[in-house]
Amino acid sequence: xxxxxxxxxxxxxxxxxILTPIIAFLFAFLVxxxxxxxxxxxxxxxxxxFLGGAFGSPRKLADTLVRMVPFLLMGVGIALSNRGxxxxxxxxxxFIMGAIAATWxxxxxxxxxxxxxxxxxxxxxxxxAGGIWGGIAGYLKAKMGINEVVTTVxxxxxxxxxxxxxxxxxxxxxxSEMWPMSPHIKAKMPIVIPGTRLHLxxxxxxxxxxxxYYLLFKTNMGFKLRACxxxxxxxxxxxxxxxxxxxxxxxxxxxxxxxxxxxxxxxxHHFLYEGISVGLGYTAIIVSxxxxxxxxxxxxxxxxxxxxxxxxxxxxxxxxxxxxFSKALEGMIYIFVLISELLARYRIRIG
Amino acid sequence: xxxxxxxxxxxxxxxxxxxxxxxxxxxxxxGENGAGKTTLMNILYGLYKPDSGEIIVSGKQVSFRSPRDxxxxxxxxxxxxxxxIDDFTVVENIILGLSEFxxxxxxxxxxxxxxxxxxxxxxxxxxxxxIWQLSAGEKQRVEIVKALFRNAKILILDEPTSVLTPxxxxxxxxxxxxxxxxxxxVIFITHKLQEVMAVADRIVVLxxxxxxxxxxxxxxxxxxxxxxxxxxxxxxxxxxxxxxPGKKALEVKGLWVMGDKxxxxxKDVSLQLRCGEILGIAGIAGNxxxxxxxxxxxxxxxxxxxxxxxxxxxxxxxxxxxxxRGISLIPEERIRIGIIPDFSTAENLVLExxxxxxxxxxxxxxxxKIDFEKINRYAEKLIKEFNIVxxxxxxxxxxxxxxxxxxxxxxxxxxxxxxxxxxEEPTAGLDVGATExxxxxxxxxxxxxxxxxxxxxxxxxxxxxxxxxxxxxxGEIVGGFKPDTLxxxxxxxxxxxxxxxxxxxxxxxxx
Numbered sequence: 096x097x098x099x100x101x102x103x104x105x106x107x108x109x110x111x112x113i114l115t116p117i118i119a120f121l122f123a124f125l126v127x128x129x130x131x132x133x134x135x136x137x138x139x140x141x142x143x144x145f146l147g148g149a150f151g152s153p154r155k156l157a158d159t160l161v162r163m164v165p166f167l168l169m170g171v172g173i174a175l176s177n178r179g180x181x182x183x184x185x186x187x188x189x190f191i192m193g194a195i196a197a198t199w200x201x202x203x204x205x206x207x208x209x210x211x212x213x214x215x216x217x218x219x220x221x222x223x224a225g226g227i228w229g230g231i232a233g234y235l236k237a238k239m240g241i242n243e244v245v246t247t248v249x250x251x252x253x254x255x256x257x258x259x260x261x262x263x264x265x266x267x268x269x270x271s272e273m274w275p276m277s278p279h280i281k282a283k284m285p286i287v288i289p290g291t292r293l294h295l296x297x298x299x300x301x302x303x304x305x306x307x308y309y310l311l312f313k314t315n316m317g318f319k320l321r322a323c324x325x326x327x328x329x330x331x332x333x334x335x336x337x338x339x340x341x342x343x344x345x346x347x348x349x350x351x352x353x354x355x356x357x358x359x360x361x362x363x364h365h366f367l368y369e370g371i372s373v374g375l376g377y378t379a380i381i382v383s384x385x386x387x388x389x390x391x392x393x394x395x396x397x398x399x400x401x402x403x404x405x406x407x408x409x410x411x412x413x414x415x416x417x418x419x420f421s422k423a424l425e426g427m428i429y430i431f432v433l434i435s436e437l438l439a440r441y442r443i444r445i446g
Numbered sequence: 447x448x449x450x451x452x453x454x455x456x457x458x459x460x461x462x463x464x465x466x467x468x469x470x471x472x473x474x475x476x477g478e479n480g481a482g483k484t485t486l487m488n489i490l491y492g493l494y495k496p497d498s499g500e501i502i503v504s505g506k507q508v509s510f511r512s513p514r515d516x517x518x519x520x521x522x523x524x525x526x527x528x529x530x531i532d533d534f535t536v537v538e539n540i541i542l543g544l545s546e547f548x549x550x551x552x553x554x555x556x557x558x559x560x561x562x563x564x565x566x567x568x569x570x571x572x573x574x575x576x577i578w579q580l581s582a583g584e585k586q587r588v589e590i591v592k593a594l595f596r597n598a599k600i601l602i603l604d605e606p607t608s609v610l611t612p613x614x615x616x617x618x619x620x621x622x623x624x625x626x627x628x629x630x631x632v633i634f635i636t637h638k639l640q641e642v643m644a645v646a647d648r649i650v651v652l653x654x655x656x657x658x659x660x661x662x663x664x665x666x667x668x669x670x671x672x673x674x675x676x677x678x679x680x681x682x683x684x685x686x687x688x689x690x691p692g693k694k695a696l697e698v699k700g701l702w703v704m705g706d707k708x709x710x711x712x713k714d715v716s717l718q719l720r721c722g723e724i725l726g727i728a729g730i731a732g733n734x735x736x737x738x739x740x741x742x743x744x745x746x747x748x749x750x751x752x753x754x755x756x757x758x759x760x761x762x763x764x765x766x767x768x769x770x771r772g773i774s775l776i777p778e779e780r781i782r783i784g785i786i787p788d789f790s791t792a793e794n795l796v797l798e799x800x801x802x803x804x805x806x807x808x809x810x811x812x813x814x815k816i817d818f819e820k821i822n823r824y825a826e827k828l829i830k831e832f833n834i835v836x837x838x839x840x841x842x843x844x845x846x847x848x849x850x851x852x853x854x855x856x857x858x859x860x861x862x863x864x865x866x867x868x869x870e871e872p873t874a875g876l877d878v879g880a881t882e883x884x885x886x887x888x889x890x891x892x893x894x895x896x897x898x899x900x901x902x903x904x905x906x907x908x909x910x911x912x913x914x915x916x917x918x919x920x921g922e923i924v925g926g927f928k929p930d931t932l933x934x935x936x937x938x939x940x941x942x943x944x945x946x947x948x949x950x951x952x953x954x955x956x957x
Contacts, residue, residue, distance in 0.1 A: 315801050318800050325786045332765065333769075333798045
């Protein structure tokens, strides 16, 4: 018997591109509802808790917008490197490096420097830290042909282990005996809507999404970067420096993830701890996928993922479903999104 | 094989081809690159399905769905590029895919049979070595043993000597004679005339997908084969105005360039080209022309030698430096290198110029804002001027036909003010109309005082367009002459490596 599975790329319309993630979410919620029923919670209660957690009040909506910030910044960075055909799986590590940089500069200067200055310095430093972390992987790919997926994943672990050590050493809060964490930092993101947690980082991230869009589609740099991504042979023939483009795209991508890390520390937690990023950088890959690597489409995409993230937390808190259940629901959404993307982009024939 | 027809998009690779081969003979399939030899053999080996025609093996009509079917019918093929797994040993590669060795592999029996085969035919292989440790010649022997291990009665060899040293080639020919004595049939694909004369019993000559000659070796002479292989085509009358050559555009001296196989592909090449001149490089594809062009354009760095472009030393320069000095390249691999298929026609038309005024304006450092309006207007102008058939400038280049993609590339390369134009196989695979148009454009460039370096495997094209012609064979320049001063037969002999002119004779061309 000859059973063959053929996978062909196809051109999908804008309509299918918008429709596919919606169908994916519906499917995930359907299966999630069945699981909830099984776990003894009414799906109606579950999902009203979920939606309430994400959009239930102005305050909760603001929290969703806050949650969307790291997804947006990292998603846009990942989109940019994807356009250059460099796959950055390392946003997680670059995010951590940015968070470390912001905490460190703040601890160093906060006793004698006003916070706005530290905040600006933290911005620049976190851009640099993330940029270097990403740039190393870019350099290794460009000059030695080492696969960036492998190096970025490895460097995620390196960054995480560095974080663990710093929190027990140089950046340790001497008052905290139980949990490894840094002291409170004074550098912060000003709140833009009083009474909520919505901070300046939100506006900055929207601005950066627009700037990235402009860079990618309106400037010669973006043109060349996309050309190198689409066809490195003709890019080389047209006189572009393909190697430098690979490195540059990883520096920008890493820099934006680093910035996300510092905004997270300064805007949300105000101290550094081990759980500063539990997989935010990996989720951002899916955020960018749903946004079709288009910086402006990643704005709604990151909003949806911010809502899912917060909704799941609230679901767990109000219904008594376990943490693992809420994580399973989250994971299911991701899997359905991935499958639907595949079905939208490729035609699969059996026989 | 009877009346085989195989079409690919835009070309007929095999046009009603019939060949037969009998046990106990070596059949040589002779032809230029692109003549359809390999396609024909890939059909016999089950890699392609013919559009029509039939294959008969040992009196029985067969239809192969995959090489597996071909192997079961006693057909073996050794490809030009080896199909071996580098990290596996010789014996592992040979038995790969054979079910008779079961899940727990019986290496002993396998090795015994391999040793039997190598003794019988004088094919030295060490079953325990890994493929990556072997030389090209050894790998080829492994491929042959692999075919024999599968009881091949008909053995196809695709350009087997291209990776061999002369001594290895000699040894291979001896082995082939042993196969024939043992009652096997051998099909030998080549474009080298001496090899045909050395090893073949019968010869079939292919040109442009058609059989143009069938003869026994005893009846054949090298000049006759050369003429058949190269052919002559009635060219449309092209108007070639007399032009007085201007300043030196390109000067290459003693250039050596490494090829992809790890041996020099360009050996000690020197040439000169002046403005208002077309210099043709003739030769069968794969004799170093591609590497020479890549070195001149900066895509491949030479081992030694000098390249001067408009008097500037450019050996170490980048592609970008050369573009700024005014060189254009019309690449042979149109779709892979010439365009970005996912970009629009307009964007493809400004690939090299997107950084320059008026198409972009600086905003911050080297970041410039692209003026898409200007690009579109420029594209519309070129589309009209060069008759590119496209629905609009924003149509993806991938949606254009082959001929229009070539027009797009020519429009781009001829319109950006370059004075040195390198055209690599500019008309290969195009229909008559597009071919004629593109030749006319090249002649026009010449009349406008531009220097044109024309690389083409099609001899009639080189001879009718060029002011001077050099012939490349195995990386060297083996001849240089003005068109019409040499007979077609002599040119064919130069191309096939059967004859060469002295350095002094070639050097006369530059004075």
